[in-house]
Amino acid sequence: MNRRKFLKNATLSTAGLAVGSTLVACTKNTKSENHKSVTKQVTSLPIVIATWNVPNATAEAYKILKKGGNAIDAVEAGCKIEEADVKNQSVGKGGLPDRDGNVTLDACIMDKNGNCGSVVHLQNITHAVSIARNVMENTPHVMLSGKGAEKYAYQLGYKKENLLTKASKKAWKKWKTTSKYKPIINIENHDTIGMLAIDKNGTISGACTTSGLAYKMAGRVGDSPIIGSGLFIDNEIGGCVATGLGEEVVKTVGSFLVVELMRQGKTPQEACEEAIKRIVDKPNSDFKNFQVGYIAVNKLGETGSYAIHQWFSMTKYQDGKNENIQSKFIIEA
Numbered sequence: 494m495n496r497r498k499f500l501k502n503a504t505l506s507t508a509g510l511a512v513g514s515t516l517v518a519c520t521k522n523t524k525s526e527n528h529k530s531v532t533k534q535v536t537s538l539p540i541v542i543a544t545w546n547v548p549n550a551t552a553e554a555y556k557i558l559k560k561g562g563n564a565i566d567a568v569e570a571g572c573k574i575e576e577a578d579v580k581n582q583s584v585g586k587g588g589l590p591d592r593d594g595n596v597t598l599d600a601c602i603m604d605k606n607g608n609c610g611s612v613v614h615l616q617n618i619t620h621a622v623s624i625a626r627n628v629m630e631n632t633p634h635v636m637l638s639g640k641g642a643e644k645y646a647y648q649l650g651y652k653k654e655n656l657l658t659k660a661s662k663k664a665w666k667k668w669k670t671t672s673k674y675k676p677i678i679n680i681e682n683h684d685t686i687g688m689l690a691i692d693k694n695g696t697i698s699g700a701c702t703t704s705g706l707a708y709k710m711a712g713r714v715g716d717s718p719i720i721g722s723g724l725f726i727d728n729e730i731g732g733c734v735a736t737g738l739g740e741e742v743v744k745t746v747g748s749f750l751v752v753e754l755m756r757q758g759k760t761p762q763e764a765c766e767e768a769i770k771r772i773v774d775k776p777n778s779d780f781k782n783f784q785v786g787y788i789a790v791n792k793l794g795e796t797g798s799y800a801i802h803q804w805f806s807m808t809k810y811q812d813g814k815n816e817n818i819q820s821k822f823i824i825e826a
């Protein structure tokens with residue numbers, strides 16, 4: 494990049510920071526003389542949003558928030574609902590296995606202070622999100638993987654469980670007859686759960702948990718436990734969480750990108766759209782054949798969601814209303 498272009502970009506990002514802090518100031522004092530240009534009111538708090546149609550999970554999180562609980566407790570509790578639901582074959586117990594028949598979980602969590610924790614390739618433990626939270630709060634590390642993560646879970650008192658349910662084993666055996674590997678668009682009807690919450694104090698936290706892509710190669714890790722890709726929170730700005738083909742999210746550091754775009758003044762909706770565009774516009778992008786979806790919330794409590802393909806949705810619980818909202822998209826089904 495030549496110097497002039499670099500300076501121009503640097504100026505732009507400084508301006509972006511200013512917009513970001515204005516956003517924060519506005520949440521505190523929307524009527525201030527200093528911020529006359531901003532007319533938006535803060536939407537009512539608390540609020541929780543999650544990827545896909547997961548009303549039980551958002552209800553659990555909202556229950557905690559409504560009682561005055563904090564956002565980090567809410568997102569952990571909400572995600573645990575899907576982890577324990579054996580009918581959800583993309584998360585926790587009952588998740589579809591890798592091609593060798595092993596269920597391996599990825600999860601992460603991030604709090605209002607920018608602390609984070611994650612587990613990758615965790616086996617035999619349903620509540621990956623809780624182990625991630627423990628990594629964040631009770632270890633000097635951010636990420637634990639495989640056997641080490643499992644050992645840590647046992648140290649915390651978790652018991653070994655068989656996560657491969659009869660239904661998931663049957664599906665895997667059927668898959669083995671052809672062993673064709675191709676991610677199926679929107680197979681994820683009950684999918685990876687990513688959750689973002691703002692508590693009554695206005696602090697933001699997020700979490701994400703998944704069994705990853707069905708029939709993945711042994712050892713494969715997706716975006717969901719990677720801070721900045723599957724999830725990113727900046728309590729001054731907002732948060733974002735991703736779902737879909739993790740490889741494409743990782744390549745564009747999707748959730749961090751969405752938060753940074755919001756910092757530069759974009760609404761959550763605009764930021765999600767721009768981040769999806771970044772994937773679609775890559776040279777030779779095969780986007781017609783895979784799904785990626787983002788949901789985001791900013792400090793004002795405004796939300797957005799966007800996906801490559803139709804039928805991605807976001808569940809939102811706010812003002813006592815728990816609703817599933819179809820996301821905007823690029824390609825109609």
Ligand code: SD4
Nearest residue numbers: 685705706715736737739
């Ligand atoms: C992954 N992003 O492991 C996860 C899976 C997912 O819709 O969200 N599927 O790539």
